Amino acid sequence: xxxxxxxxxxxxxxxxxxxxxxxxxxxxxxxxxxxxxxxxxxxxxxxxxxxxxxxxxxxxxxxxxxxxxxxxxxxxxxxxxxxxxxxxxxxxxxxxxxxxxxxxxxxxxxxxxxxxxxxxxxxxxxxxxxxxxxxxxxxxxxxxxxxxxxxxxxxxxxxxxxxxxxxxxxxxxxxxxxxxxxxxxxxxxxxxxxxxxxxxxxxxxxxxxxxxxxxxxxxxxxxxxxxxxxxxxxxxxxxxxxxxxxxxxxxxxxxxxxxxxxxxxxxxxxxxxxxxxxxxxxxxxxxxxxxxxxxxxxxxxxxxxxxxxxx
Numbered sequence: 001x002x003x004x005x006x007x008x009x010x011x012x013x014x015x016x017x018x019x020x021x022x023x024x025x026x027x028x029x030x031x032x033x034x035x036x037x038x039x040x041x042x043x044x045x046x047x048x049x050x051x052x053x054x055x056x057x058x059x060x061x062x063x064x065x066x067x068x069x070x071x072x073x074x075x076x077x078x079x080x081x082x083x084x085x086x087x088x089x090x091x092x093x094x095x096x097x098x099x100x101x102x103x104x105x106x107x108x109x110x111x112x113x114x115x116x117x118x119x120x121x122x123x124x125x126x127x128x129x130x131x132x133x134x135x136x137x138x139x140x141x142x143x144x145x146x147x148x149x150x151x152x153x154x155x156x157x158x159x160x161x162x163x164x165x166x167x168x169x170x171x172x173x174x175x176x177x178x179x180x181x182x183x184x185x186x187x188x189x190x191x192x193x194x195x196x197x198x199x200x201x202x203x204x205x206x207x208x209x210x211x212x213x214x215x216x217x218x219x220x221x222x223x224x225x226x227x228x229x230x231x232x233x234x235x236x237x238x239x240x241x242x243x244x245x246x247x248x249x250x251x252x253x254x255x256x257x258x259x260x261x262x263x264x265x266x267x268x269x270x271x272x273x274x275x276x277x278x279x280x281x282x283x284x285x286x287x288x289x290x291x292x293x294x295x296x297x298x299x300x301x302x303x304x305x306x307x308x309x310x311x
Contacts, residue, residue: 010035010047013092016083017099031219044102045081049095057096062143063218064088064098073132076212078103103216105209119246122206123253125213126229131258133196146199146224148186151274152179159281166295171302178305179277182270193226193261201233227264230254231271238303269308276304
């Protein structure tokens with residue numbers, strides 16, 4: 001779909017929220033297409049055109065209901081903006097559309113400041129998210145799960161890491177060895193810390209306004225391991241100098257708010273591996289086989305495997 005066509009749909013959809021001022025501005029085109037839009041009442045929102053062909057309206061409604069409750073509980077996340085009819089999302093010309101509050105802040109990857117301190121703040125933010133989620137009294141939320149079989153089972157949700165075309169046979173063997181060890185470690189945990197998680201806490205999904213870190217893009221949110229959220233916040237930087245200090249700062253920030261989660265200290269390398277394996281499979285069907293990103297995600301998984309097995 002062309003940018004002009006998506007802009008026209010965004011403007012037409014805005015009528016459900018009372019209309020908009022000016023032309024919607026396209027700001028992102030990833031899993032969802034996002035527009036910066038000023039509603040007729042002056043409110044600035046992020047209008048999201050949810051990806052066609054791979055979206056469940058019930059799941060989107062559950063995501064928005066959850067983030068609405070989180071925002072009301074004081075969690076720093078963009079509150080959904082309901083339509084004039086009180087709906088969380090609408091269908092416009094066959095396209096599911098929703099709107100959330102605009103957060104005027106840069107992503108963590110572009111925000112100034114000491115990365116170690118940023119990770120401490122992020123750890124505390126994730127702890128607050130998890131604690132708030134546990135306190136919510138929502139009707140059952142029909143969200144996906146991010147548990148062992150979803151992540152490192154025989155048929156992972158995002159596809160098998162072993163199918164990544166950038167891997168050679170020796171590398172596939174190494175990843176399989178690490179995966180099997182992680183399966184055994186997870187199976188030995190009698191009471192894992194599982195609950196509602198963000199599940200995609202990449203640096204581009206964390207905005208820093210200088211005072212608060214805001215979590216955005218809850219598309220992948222669901223029920224899963226709390227350690228997976230921390231691992232996702234680290235996987236992009238696993239090959240950067242100072243990674244260990246950032247990982248420790250993230251943990252310290254998290255445990256400062258959730259001290260009962262101390263077992264995570266011994267499990268973090270496992271969860272970093274699990275995220276690395278998941279995304280090495282995720283990229284397979286989302287980019288050509290000769291795309292450099294295939295190797296990028298494979299390298300992260302390999303680095304995580306060496307870290308895990310070496311630990």
